[in-house]
Amino acid sequence: MTNVVRDPAVLEGYARDASGLRFVPEGVVRPASRDEVVALMRETAATGTAITPAGAQTSTTGASVAREGLLLSMRAMDRVLDIDVARRTARVEPGVLLGQLNHTLAAEGLFFAPDPTSDETCSLGGAIACNASGPRTLMYGATRAHVRALTVVLADGSVREFTRPRVEKNTVGYMPTHDLVDWFVGSEGTLGVIVAAELALLERPMRETGLGIPFPSAVEAIAFARAARASQDVVPRCLEYFDAEAFRIARGGGHGAAAVTDWGHDGQVMVYAEDCLAGDLAIDAWLALAESHAATDSDVRVFEGEAAVREARRLRHAVPAAMHERTAPYLAHGGRRISTDWAVPLERVEDAILLANGFALEAGHPVPVTYGHIGNGHPHQNWVAKDPEEVKSLEAVVERTLRAVIGMGGTVAAEHGIGKIKSRWLGLQASAEQVGIMRAAKREFDPAGRMAPGNILG
Ligand SMILES: Cc1cc2nc3c(=O)[nH]c(=O)nc-3n(C[C@H](O)[C@H](O)[C@H](O)COP(=O)(O)OP(=O)(O)OC[C@H]3O[C@@H](n4cnc5c(N)ncnc54)[C@H](O)[C@@H]3O)c2cc1C
Known part of the structure; x- marks a missing residue:
């Protein structure tokens, strides 16, 4: 037993x-x-x-x-079962932390690309079940693109192996059923238990460089991010935005990062960019692009080499970690962090932020702390809700924003999944037919409906 x-x-x-x-x-x-x-x-x-x-x-x-x-x-199921250096694959159990996994792979000159900023504290199984992504998703894509096969235990106890088809063409039936790996990536525990995964790995880049570039305001910073994506001269691996408060938090360090002094002024915002071409020419191209968007050369902080880039990632992680910490005293009173995960096409990201901030002010709340994956049109907005009343009022602000975001061609949730808190917004995004197909898949894999009740389908 x-x-x-x-x-x-x-x-x-x-x-x-x-x-x-x-x-x-x-x-x-x-x-x-x-x-x-x-x-x-x-x-x-x-x-x-x-x-x-x-x-x-x-x-x-x-x-x-x-x-x-x-x-x-x-x-407890946290073993790296096998690394095939020649094929650049690994077979891994779900409990391993992403940071640990990449530490092991580094010895072979390889890495697993998905990089949620929580990578030191989140598991592979959770990353697969949420289709997690991170700053470098801009270059490498989200977790889905890096999973080749899954071993899953279904609700009835049967063990199933799902492998991505190798064919380049397929006309057999409806497309969503062609590859069952895709049903389990992002399934948030509702279809079965992932007990092992075969991952596609990449070779570690020879050099990496990060640049922290302060700008006078969001207008220049966002225009810079758009220009970097369109540019032939730079190859961004990530483009991460920090509004003035997020930049202040990052400079203050904490959560494993050392504080950074002599960098940026109050009110300035910042974009953190990475380039794995590195080298002086690439840095010059970045600086020229930054200057053409009102940044000042002498304000730019360059993070050269793997250790420095890791430190820059810690500064980035300090922002959500600090917001999480600010919320802790209010949990016992029914408060919690309100954190958005919407994304819009890049050309609409400034409109979306302005609208969301306006909705917050109209409802009597401060503007949120805004930071994150601006290069993907995917900033996070965070508030600390101190009690259930603030939770309710801020969620109404978020829902108003989500309706606008969908009107812009965006998504309610780009990387965190919808779990229990955001499942009520599934119907904003998906049509009745789409929800019906999801329910049919759920019935097929979990007829008694006992896997992760409350997630996704409510
Ligand atoms: C400070 C902070 C920063 C974050 N930054 C990012 C970020 O940059 N990008 C991002 O995408 N997310 C981010 N997240 C969210 C979170 O870290 C990710 O979603 C992560 O992938 C969850 O992993 P976990 O191991 O904690 O999973 P859990 O939270 O334990 O579970 C998440 C989901 O996965 C399911 N699950 C877990 N293991 C299995 C399994 N073996 N089989 C089937 N289902 C399973 C669970 O049922 C649940 O639905 C952040 C969170 C925090 C607190």
């Missing part, structure tokens, strides 16, 4: 993820092998018990807390 932990002190440790939602699970199971997952799924199929898989519980949408039934923590 599977060992289910029911000690209240242990259960409390799994009751919250990074969203601030709190659901104490009925029990926690921590399997160390695929066979233990199979045994659990078979035993619980008989009782109809709900199962919510969880990795490192850094979900910002409540996807990794168990609204009912058992929480299945996959953290």
Whole structure:
């Protein structure tokens, strides 16, 4: 029989993820092998018990807390099973942290490209189940593009191997069924438990350079990001935006990053760009582009080489981490971080930010802290809601923004999934037919509806 932990002190440790939602699970199971997952799924199929898989519980949408039934923590299954250097692939268990995985791969001159800024604290399984992305998604694409095959345990305990088809052409039936790997990437625990993945890896770049470029205002910064994407002279690997408050937080360091002095002035915003061509010529091209958008050469901070670029990433991560920390005192009073994940086509990103800020002010809230993946038209906006009333009012502001974002050809959620908190907005984005197809797939893989209840389909 599977060992289910029911000690209240242990259960409390799994009751919250990074969203601030709190659901104490009925029990926690921590399997160390695929066979233990199979045994659990078979035993619980008989009782109809709900199962919510969880990795490192850094979900910002409540996807990794168990609204009912058992929480299945996959953290103990964290082995790198095999690295094939010649084929540039690795077979890995889901519990490994992305940072650990890349540390192991570095010894072979390889890396796994998806880079959520939470990579030191989030698991591979969670990244696959959310189709996570990060700053360098601008160059490499999101997690989906780097998953070749998955081993999944379904709700009835059967083990299934899904491998991407190798064919270049296919006309058999409806396209969404051609490749079942795609159904599980981004499925947020609702279709089955990922117990292993075959990943496509890349060779580590020979050189890397980051540039932190302060600008007088968002107008110049966003125009710069657009120009960098259109340019033939620079090859951006990432383009990350920091509004004035985000830039202040980043300069202050913390969360593993050292504070940076003598950089930027109050009120300035910043764009962090990376280029893996590096070299003086590339840096000169970046500086010329920055200057043509009102940046000052002497304000630019260059992060040269792998260690310096890693430090720059820590400065970037300090922003969401600080917002998370600012919220902590209010969790017990029903407050939480309100964090958006919408994205729009790049040419509409300035309009979207201005609209969202205007909606916040109209509702009597401050403008949010705005930062993130500007090169993909994907900035995050964060507020600290101190109590349930502020949560409600700020979510109304977000919903108003999302309606506008969809009108601009955007998406409600570009990388965090929709979990439990944003599932109410599924219908804003997807038509009744699209939701119907999702429900049909859910019925097919999980007929009793016991996988991760509350996620995606509500
Ligand atoms: C400070 C901070 C910064 C962040 N930055 C980014 C960012 O830049 N980009 C980004 O995309 N996200 C970001 N996130 C969100 C989060 O870190 C990612 O979504 C991450 O991929 C979740 O991984 P996890 O291991 O914590 O998964 P969890 O939170 O534990 O779970 C997430 C989802 O995956 C499912 N799941 C987990 N493991 C499995 C499994 N083995 N099988 C099936 N389903 C499974 C869960 O059921 C849940 O639905 C950030 C979060 C924080 C707190």
